[in-house]
Structure formats: C-alpha cells, structure tokens
Amino acid sequence: MWRPSWQHSGQHAMGILTTQTEDDPPFLNRDFYRRLCLYGRRSGLTVFVFTPQGFDWPHLEVFGFTYDDAHGWVPGRFPLPALVYDRCFFTSKQQYAEYRLALRRLQEHRSVRLLGCGLKGKWDTEQLLRRDGRFDRYLPQTQVLRSMRTLAAWLQDRREAVLKPQGGSQGRGVLLVRREGADAPGSTENDAGASFSVRGRDARNRGLERRFAGEAALLRWLRRFVAQRSYLLQQYLLLQTRTGDAYDVRALVQKDGAGRWQLTGMAVRRGQGGSLTSNLHGGGTALPAEGFLAREFGPARAEELQRELTRLALQLPEALESRHGRLAELGIDFGVDTGGNIWILEVNSKPGRSIFTYVQDHHGRHEAIANPIRYARFLLTQLQPAVTERQRNINAR
Template sequence: MEHTILYLGILAAPFLSPDYEGRTTPPEPRLCRDLTEASDRLSVHAYLFTAEDYDHAAGTLHGWRWQNGEWIRRPVPLPDIVYDRTFFQAKRDRLRCEAALSAIHARKAHRRMNGSLPSKPVVYDRLAEDTRLVRHTPPTVRYAPERLEPFLASHGGSAIIKPAAGMQGRGVILIRQALWDDMLTVKGRTRGNRPFERILPNLTELSARLSRFMGDSPFLIQPYLHLRDSEGRPYDIRALIQKDGDGKWRITGTAARIGRSGSLTSNLHGGGEVMDSFTQLSANFGKPMAERLLHEIHTISGHTANRLEHSFGRFGELAMDFGIEPDGSIWLLEVNSKPGREAFRQTGPNTVYAMSIERPIRYARYLKDRLSPTFTASESAYDLFQPQR
C-alpha cells in the first residue's frame, strides 16, 4: 500500500543545557531517540522540536534529529501530526508552547495525536459517572481544611492527600489518626520527592502545616487503600493502552511497579522496581486469580479509554495505574495521557517496549492517511532527513 508523506513532529520541552562535551540533550532522551529511529524504519519522517524552534516572523521551523550519536538541529518542514511530550511546571511556558502550535497550525494545518486530560478531580468525576467504572474509582473530594475531619471519621481515621496535578508520587501524604487521642501520624513525600514522617498533636496543627505545604496548588483527599503485597511493599499495575495502525485501542502491555518496604508509593522515581505483572500477582493471589485480575484490568482499561475519549476528545495512548487490595478489589488510581515507557523497557519482553514505541508512529500514519490522498513522490525531495555527509 502506498502512503502519503508524513512529517511527524515530536513536541518536547526545552532541551537541557549542553553537557561537558557540548552535546545538547532533550528531556526523555532514550524515548526520543527510540521514536526517531523507529520512525526511520517505518518510513515516517520524524523530528523533535520545541516552541523556541519556531520562527514566528518567517513561519519556519527547526527540528532535531538523532544522527551519528548526537542531536542535530536543522530546518524541517512543518508537521502533519504533532506528538506532544511536553511537561511544564510554569503556566507561561505552557502558554508559549500553545502559541507556537497555533501559529504553526495557521501556516499548515496539523493534527495532534494525543489530547490532554483535565485535572484529576474532573477525570474522577467523569469516570464515576460510568456504571462500569464507578466501583473502581476511589471516592475523591477536593481538599479543604473543613473537609478533612469528616473524611477521616467516615474512612476509619486515615486518608491520602495528593496533588490534583501531581506526578511521580511527589506531594503524596498519608494521614492516620490515633484511636486514643488527637495525635496524627503524617507520612509522605515532599513536592521535591523527599520522604518525611511527622507526629502532630491535632488537626489544627495539621491544617496549618498543610496550608504551607500546598500553597495555592489544589489537592485531593482519598481513602487510604491497602495496596501492598505479601511482603508489605506498596505496588501497582501499570497498563499501557494505545491505538494501533487501524485506529483501534489495544493493550500494549502491563507491568508491576513495586516500592520499597516502608515507602508510601510504588513510583520508580521513589526508588521502586519493576516486575512482570503476572509474576507479581501470582505470588500474591495464585495463578488463576492473577489471570482473572489481569483480564479485568484489560477490560477496565478499554472502558476507561473510551469514556475519556468520549468526554475529552481524541487520544492515541493512555497509561493507567491500578491498585489491588488483598481481597482482589481493583482500583483505578491514575490516568496519564503522556505515558513513559521505562517500566516496559525494564521488565521486558523487548517486543512490548518496541511495540510501545511503534504504535504511536503507526497511529500517526493512520491519522495522516485518513485525511490525505495517496501519492508517490521522489525520495530525493526529502534529503533533509538523510544523514549529513
């Protein structure tokens, strides 16, 4: 089958400062390199670019290609499909990026491969509206000082507080109320991802400290769920669901992420490790139950992807983190529209990681071919993408 020419722009946050050898590196260097190399194999012309690489006055774009062991910057055509891999802390950086994309779109229309999710409270609310998903969605309320005491009273004296827009386990706090007095044990990770533990005398002191900790950022309150394995380690199951070359949702793979004993989260950035999901679940539930749990996780993932796409527009991939209690109850903890691949790269088999890289490229081809007539062009027209001699 003949295809139209496809220029895939992988949108990245600003590149990191040059290293001691003067080499420039993008965020997510391994993923970006693997995406561009896989694109070459699939006859897709892919490059990285940032908002700063677009010249608004000239309407031209520079992109980055991995060549001869380094990232080379050179002029590139405007993209047909944009694969957004940006992560911003500051609102002004996000607005600058959106302005660049709007200006590029005005010059040449493009499609975004993946939409973006709103804040966690909105996502939880949408999922809880679905009768198939509500029993897997943890009860969630937006944090306010006056809401914490009744929440603790109705959930056994414990609760989890986490950022509404957090990631990597940063800023997650476990609160446990003593049975015999007003004392509270507070344990978690700072927003700089450092572990801490405190004992506080009462809710008044806790509220004051939480106010300083949170600043102006919104936080959520959820029940504390017992999501630990037989060795007392926190763990979750990461499921990656992606669209394939036919535009259909497919489960690419699952992996178990296991935290250190005594840790609050299983996130890899907090020192966790990765294991095959079936192996981890079999060790805790036995093989028949592990098979049933994974089958249910696959089903929930499909329902969740469809629900979110119906609510918030097109997505090309989503990662979902599931917690499993000792009685087999499955909880959907997080949904991420810009998933990493590190868990799948570490746990193998290599075919799963390779598929996680190739599926976005094949889906980009699907989006492009749906919109454009098929024609064949001379390869010499694309020498921008050939290695420099």
C-alpha cells in the first residue's frame, strides 16, 4: 500500500484532532480536512487527521489519515505532530472523557503545541468578556440556571427567558419560555390567567412548541427536558427581520500567517419562518451581510452597523486571548435587534465555515481554509505565547 513519504517526521506536521465515528474514514467534515491536507502540502506542511482513540503512546505515534489527490484518504502511522488543531466535538460523556485524556497527555508532551486552546463554555466566555469591561453594553443579561426556582423568579420579573445549554451548538436544546395571560410581572403561580408557552428545538434539533396551564406543570416538564445538562438563562432579545424571521450575523475571525487577527468574512443566518434560532443546521439560510442589513435598516445605518460589527469582531479575540490563552480562530454570533442595537450572542473557538459556501463567497471560503495552515507555519517558527501575539497585534495598528 502507498504510504506518504513524509510521515516519518513530526517537526513540520499539524495533526487535526477530531471525533471518531463509524464512517470510512472514521470522522466527519472530510471535505474540510481534505482541503486542509492539500493546502498544507502545497505550503510545505504535513497535515493528517487523527482521533483520541488513535494514540500509540509507548512509541509516541498516532494512527491517522492524510489525503492525496492520487490515492484519496490514506491511513498511516505518524509521529506526534508539532502542532494539534483541535476540532473535536462530542455527543456522549465517554467521548468527552476520551478527548480530555488525550488532550491532557498531549499538553504534557513538551514537543506538542495546540494551534489554539478551546474556550470552555458559554458562561466562562461571558465572564471573561465581562471582566474586560469594554463589552458590557453588548452582552445580554445572563445567569446560570441553578434550579427551576431560578427560572421561576426570572419569569416573575421579566416574563420571558431564553434557555441555552452551556455546551450546546447549532441551536440544539435552545428554548424560549414565556409567561402569558392576563397576569402582570411579579404575580404568582396561583394567580388566575397565568399560563406559559415554550418553543425552540430539542436535543436532536427538532422544532417543538408546548403550552402549560400553570407554573408547576411547566417546571415539571422543564426538569425532564433539561435533565442533568448545564443550562443558562438569558435575556430574550427581539432579533427579527421586519417580517418576523429570526436572524443573526456570523463573523469568522482567524489568525493569519503573521499571527495577527483578521476578519475572514461575515454573513447573515436567517431562520425558517417561526423558528427561534437561525442556525443553518436547523433549516436556516445564509445571506450576504451587506445587502441584508441595508434592506432592514437602510444603507447608511447598515454601513455603520458593519463598521461596528467589524470593530467588535477584531476586539473580542484579543480580549479573550489575554485572559484565556492562545486562540487560532473564532466564530462570533452577533444579534442586531429591531432598534439597531448590537448584541454579542455567542463566541465559538471551533467554528464552522459553511456560510461562505452558502453565500458563494469563494475568497472567504479559501481564506477560511488557508488561515489555519498559514498560522500553523507561523507558530512553527515563532511559538510565542498569546500575550506576546496580542501585543504584536496592538503595535501593528
């Protein structure tokens, strides 16, 4: 069987750590990883894909796959790479435990560096941004859902709450809970007319809608729905088009070949009619941001919004990096409410990039693939800590 001739050296290699599946080869996102392998080869960098189950620690090797145009996906044994690009996602506690063990052992090995250290979760990220101080007016009110009493008190004060899983993605498990009826804020569950509605998506990303005659029935159902998962309560924002469709603005920011943050691209994700979320996996569509915002707010205001979104998209990674550690790329979800106010909804350190395909932004699609390779090559010669990179970014402006 053909084997890649450069597999015997890990000094100029980047391994993509991803989740093992039953597929052949045993991982998802194969087109993305294929492009990374090919661009890496053209750039003089060995790129291969491996999973937490592929380690041979006694020999300091991993079993993985690389891609070659002539042979397709080729399996092989590779030395531990100098850099690891963490693209692991997990759907079970066992997968998460295997991932954490592999990551810990990699970080203990002096010759291996991570391209970027993944953010922990929505609440931790929100707290990092709060501590910075520059983003308070862009952050929705957020609270950890410690018990259903927390939600009951929230609904008495505000009538509406968005429930988000701390570790969720793609809109799965996100709910809007609304107190309805003739009761005023501050009333109790015994008041006549108190009723509740819930809409959103379940853990399998299926739409759901429920109604409850009283608070007790609502909380019983939510306890079963939430189960043992960690959830956040968040202020409900009216992030809709004039026709009532949910939308957000996704920005992809990445380190370039000089270790500086760049805005790779920006696009609007518009949800299906009646959907709470705008995620593409939930049936949403992607549209170019410039034209969409101009239609919603007029050309002049749209231009102002884009300038502010760009500024925030470049400030956020520096703020997070200075408190968290090295990052390589971020997907930032912004909301723009009906009054034209910008909100920071979510920051993801393992972002997707399918928006560029949807909006036919071929340059953005290419840059989204090329930048991790360019930054990897930069790190192989620099390997400087995040605070040094941040200072370089500031000095370059």
